[in-house]
Amino acid sequence: MSQFFTTEIASFGGLDFITVKSNALQRRADITVFNPVTDDSARNVPLVILLHGVYGSHWAWAVKGQVHQTAQRLINEAQIRPMLLAMPSDGLYADGSGYVPHRTANYEKWIVEDVIQVLKEQYAVLSDDSPIFITGLSMGGFGALRLGAKYPQLFKSFSGLSSITHFEQIGLFVKDFQQLRLDAIEQDGVLDWLLKHQSRLPLFRFDCGIEDPLIEHNRTLHTALTSHQIPHLYEEYKGGHTWGYWEEHIEQTLLFFEKQY
Numbered sequence: 213m214s215q216f217f218t219t220e221i222a223s224f225g226g227l228d229f230i231t232v233k234s235n236a237l238q239r240r241a242d243i244t245v246f247n248p249v250t251d252d253s254a255r256n257v258p259l260v261i262l263l264h265g266v267y268g269s270h271w272a273w274a275v276k277g278q279v280h281q282t283a284q285r286l287i288n289e290a291q292i293r294p295m296l297l298a299m300p301s302d303g304l305y306a307d308g309s310g311y312v313p314h315r316t317a318n319y320e321k322w323i324v325e326d327v328i329q330v331l332k333e334q335y336a337v338l339s340d341d342s343p344i345f346i347t348g349l350s351m352g353g354f355g356a357l358r359l360g361a362k363y364p365q366l367f368k369s370f371s372g373l374s375s376i377t378h379f380e381q382i383g384l385f386v387k388d389f390q391q392l393r394l395d396a397i398e399q400d401g402v403l404d405w406l407l408k409h410q411s412r413l414p415l416f417r418f419d420c421g422i423e424d425p426l427i428e429h430n431r432t433l434h435t436a437l438t439s440h441q442i443p444h445l446y447e448e449y450k451g452g453h454t455w456g457y458w459e460e461h462i463e464q465t466l467l468f469f470e471k472q473y
Contacts, residue, residue, distance in 0.1 A: 215329055227274055232330045236321035237303055242270040243327060246280035246297040248287055249337045257337040258295045258368075258473060260466070261327060263348030263355045266308035266385045270301040277349075277459045283466055292470040295345075296335060300327045302351070305395075307386035310379060311355030313397045320398075323355065324363055343368035343473040347465050349458045350374050350426070351382060354402065357418060361405035364412040369472040371465040372418040373458050377402045377429045384425070403436055410442050417444065417468050419461060421451035 218240075220231045228245040249257055262279060264272040273279045279297060286292045302309045302319060309319040323346075332338045346367050348356035353375025360370025376382055378401035383389035393399065406413065420430040427448070434446040447464070451457035 214333055216326075216333075219330060219334070221334060227280065230330060230334065232326065234303075234322050234326045236318040236326050238317065241303060241322060241326075242301045243330070244270045244274050244299040245331070245335075246274065246283065246299075247335060247337070248280075248284055248294045249296065250294075252336075254294070254337045256339050256341045257335075258293070258343045258345065258469070259328070259331060259338055260295050260297050260469060261323065261344070261346045261356075262297060262299045262462075263311060263323070263346070263352030264299070264302065265348070265350030265352050266382070269304065270299050273297075273299045276455045277462060279459075279462050282459070282463055286463065286466055292466055295466070295469070296331070296338060298327060298331055302355070306388060306392065308351045308382060310351060310382050310392065310396060311359065312379065312399070314395045315397060316395065320359065324359055324366060345369055345371070345469045345472070347371040347373070347462075347469075348375075350453065351376055351385070353418065354379075354382070357402040357416070358400075358405055360416060361402060361409055361413065364409050364414060367414070369414045369469060370416045371468060372402075373461060373465070374420050374424050374426055374453050375402070375418055375430060376426060377433045381426070381429060403433060406437065406442060407440060410440065413442065415443055415445070415472065417446070417465065419447040419449060419464065421453065421457045422448050423450070423452040424457075425453060
């Protein structure tokens with residue numbers, strides 16, 4: 213029996229589109245899914261959750277980032293095994309929810325509970341034994357690194373691209389940051405959770421373009437992690453805070469996740 217009052221699903225252009233009434237948000241929310249598994253008997257397939265940045269929604273990683281095409285190419289080249297890619301909206305609060313709990317809706321719980329549960333209900337290839345990974349870009353990178361560090365028992369590994377590293381940095385991008393401050397219950401940074409759970413963390417990675425306005429924040433996080441002797445991978449590439457960068461470099465994350473299970 214489903215844990216959700218309503219779930220609608222349809223397929224188009226090699227992608228699945230799910231609208232579900234979220235228990236955490238108490239309203240409908242959307243997920244785009246790429247399922248490359250062709251073996252109906254397959255089980256325990258890995259799940260990769262991809263979080264978008266400010267202004268975007270569930271369609272961004274597929275339509276603007278072509279991540280499903282990158283994944284299919286890597287599968288065809290036998291560089292990764294089939295992984296189910298799930299691309300949820302952030303809950304569509306203002307310019308961006310930050311993927312944190314708010315006073316009126318829990319955007320964190322939407323990701324770590326509802327998204328995972330509805331996918332397990334809809335895809336037989338997923339099970340409680342499926343490894344779960346999370347990644348994202350910009351605000352989604354903040355969400356992925358923060359949630360990966362906060363819930364190390366849930367995520368096999370995690371990754372961030374061009375990541376915001378502290379809640380305060382969301383103010384660089386959104387129109388009404390003061391309202392977000394009033395609504396958000398938790399306003400911490402990625403490092404806070406990495407330090408709190410450092411003995412339980414899996415190996416994780418993050419990268420940033422050297423022309424990105426967030427590069428110094430990412431370098432500062434890398435320096436702090438190194439000083440605290442927390443194992444991680446950090447890489448810098450040419451590029452800025454653009455879809456061209458994310459479309460090119462999501463490949464490194466998918467290859468990294470392949471090695472972690």
